[in-house]
Amino acid sequence: MSARETAELLLQVGRLVQAEGYDGELSPAQWMALRFFARANPFSRTPSAFAEFQATTRGTATQAIKALEAGGYLVRQPFKTDGRSVSLRLTSKGKKTLARDPFEVLVRAVDSLDTTERTAMRRALHQVLSTLATSGARRQIGVCQDCTHFGREMCRNLPSTGPSAAECLLLSVPIQPEDVGLLCVHFQPMNEHLEDRRTP
Amino acid sequence: MSARETAELLLQVGRLVQAEGYDGELSPAQWMALRFFARANPFSRTPSAFAEFQATTRGTATQAIKALEAGGYLVRQPFKTDGRSVSLRLTSKGKKTLARDPFEVLVRAVDSLDTTERTAMRRALHQVLSTLATSGARRQIGVCQDCTHFGREMCRNLPSTGPSAAECLLLSVPIQPEDVGLLCVHFQPMNEHLEDRRTP
DNA sequence: TGCAACTAGTTTCGAAACAAAATTATCTGC
DNA sequence: GCAGATAATTTTGTTTCGAAACTAGTTGCA
Numbered sequence: 001m002s003a004r005e006t007a008e009l010l011l012q013v014g015r016l017v018q019a020e021g022y023d024g025e026l027s028p029a030q031w032m033a034l035r036f037f038a039r040a041n042p043f044s045r046t047p048s049a050f051a052e053f054q055a056t057t058r059g060t061a062t063q064a065i066k067a068l069e070a071g072g073y074l075v076r077q078p079f080k081t082d083g084r085s086v087s088l089r090l091t092s093k094g095k096k097t098l099a100r101d102p103f104e105v106l107v108r109a110v111d112s113l114d115t116t117e118r119t120a121m122r123r124a125l126h127q128v129l130s131t132l133a134t135s136g137a138r139r140q141i142g143v144c145q146d147c148t149h150f151g152r153e154m155c156r157n158l159p160s161t162g163p164s165a166a167e168c169l170l171l172s173v174p175i176q177p178e179d180v181g182l183l184c185v186h187f188q189p190m191n192e193h194l195e196d197r198r199t200p
Numbered sequence: 201m202s203a204r205e206t207a208e209l210l211l212q213v214g215r216l217v218q219a220e221g222y223d224g225e226l227s228p229a230q231w232m233a234l235r236f237f238a239r240a241n242p243f244s245r246t247p248s249a250f251a252e253f254q255a256t257t258r259g260t261a262t263q264a265i266k267a268l269e270a271g272g273y274l275v276r277q278p279f280k281t282d283g284r285s286v287s288l289r290l291t292s293k294g295k296k297t298l299a300r301d302p303f304e305v306l307v308r309a310v311d312s313l314d315t316t317e318r319t320a321m322r323r324a325l326h327q328v329l330s331t332l333a334t335s336g337a338r339r340q341i342g343v344c345q346d347c348t349h350f351g352r353e354m355c356r357n358l359p360s361t362g363p364s365a366a367e368c369l370l371l372s373v374p375i376q377p378e379d380v381g382l383l384c385v386h387f388q389p390m391n392e393h394l395e396d397r398r399t400p
Numbered sequence: 401t402g403c404a405a406c407t408a409g410t411t412t413c414g415a416a417a418c419a420a421a422a423t424t425a426t427c428t429g430c
Numbered sequence: 431g432c433a434g435a436t437a438a439t440t441t442t443g444t445t446t447c448g449a450a451a452c453t454a455g456t457t458g459c460a
């Protein structure tokens with residue numbers, strides 16, 4: 001009974017923030033893209049990754065990106081290793097714009113909660129998201145430090161290199177310390193990775 | 201720091217549910233209308249009320265309603281007291297359809313939380329919503345029991361009529377016990393009704 | 401090498417959602 | 431009874447979106 005009420009509150013918050021997204025220079029989808037490319041790690045700054053994050057199609061994602069490029073908020077750079085892929089990066093204009101993100105009102109609203117409430121909400125939302133990800137056929141995108149493939153190698157043989165070095169066990173590449181909090185397309189949640197739901 | 205992360209989770213949930221709304225017989229806006237008319241109290245089952253709830257225009261609201269009527273999900277009934285207004289009601293088909301609401305996956309996800317987590321989330325969301333409502337110039341629509349105009353008259357002179365009778369102090373009309381949990385257009389939040397932000 | 405299957409990204413198209421303005425019908429106050 | 435307000439609708443043009451078709455680059459396999 002209270003579940004429905006709570007779920008409706010969730011929906012209402014989402015709708016309100018969506019509506020806020022209209023007042024400004026960018027559309028809600030474009031704000032979303034700007035946010036995503038600001039927070040995505042180097043593997044994940046692609047149209048496809050954004051499409052997955054947005055739970056939309058690649059075609060739609062391309063259009064939002066095209067608009068942002070035309071407006072000078074993003075620049076593209078082809079991948080060296082794969083001629084098909086491109087990497088999107090925020091320009092300084094893009095970064096400045098992000099400071100005016102209407103989404104900031106939500107951040108401030110959440111910030112006005114006290115700490116225990118906020119962490120409780122964070123944990124609850126986390127669980128709701130992973131439940132949703134398993135019930136729908138939707139992938140979720142998360143950050144390296146919460147990922148199955150995240151390997152932390154503690155100060156192995158060189159004490160002078162710092163406290164620890166991180167690595168992606170899936171791609172076998174090192175992860176920069178400043179990147180462990182960024183979003184990654186290859187994210188795999190820690191607990192429920194027992195079965196692969198994507199059947200051929 | 202954790203505030204931004206939590207806010208992003210909120211946004212993500214909203215976006216996911218929005219995307220779920222596409223797979224099915226109805227569009228997201230139509231699902232929203234169906235949900236609204238299922239949960240609105242007798243004063244509020246009008247196109248205008250839905251438009252306000254959706255934060256959109258009456259014209260747009262009319263179109264969603266028209267589609268639902270054409271599909272046999274809603275029926276209209278003119279008001280007796282006011283020839284301009286119409287009241288929308290779900291048909292049995294509409295009610296049956298609501299059971300397939302893609303939003304139900306969110307309800308189930310919330311339901312999988314344990315009770316303390318759920319109530320913590322509910323309280324936190326409530327607070328976030330009212331913070332948002334004061335910062336943005338957006339009206340929020342809520343239920344009678346949380347409203348300034350809600351008057352509960354405890355068993356006055358007739359012990360046999362039940363424990364209590366409710367009344368809307370704004371409209372001076374009785375509220376049926378089963379209606380106190382329904383949405384109302386005239387909703388006014390309890391705490392921050394000190395000033396009216398809608399200037400002429 | 402050569403070819404098929406696959407993947408990343410883009411383009412195109414039609415269906416919607418939407419805002420804004422004009423329109424119709426009804427109600428309220430004077 | 432008339433002017434102005436209100437509820438709903440219609441119309442028009444713009445924007446957004448998903449689906450599907452398409453281009454180009456990559457991978458696997460013989």
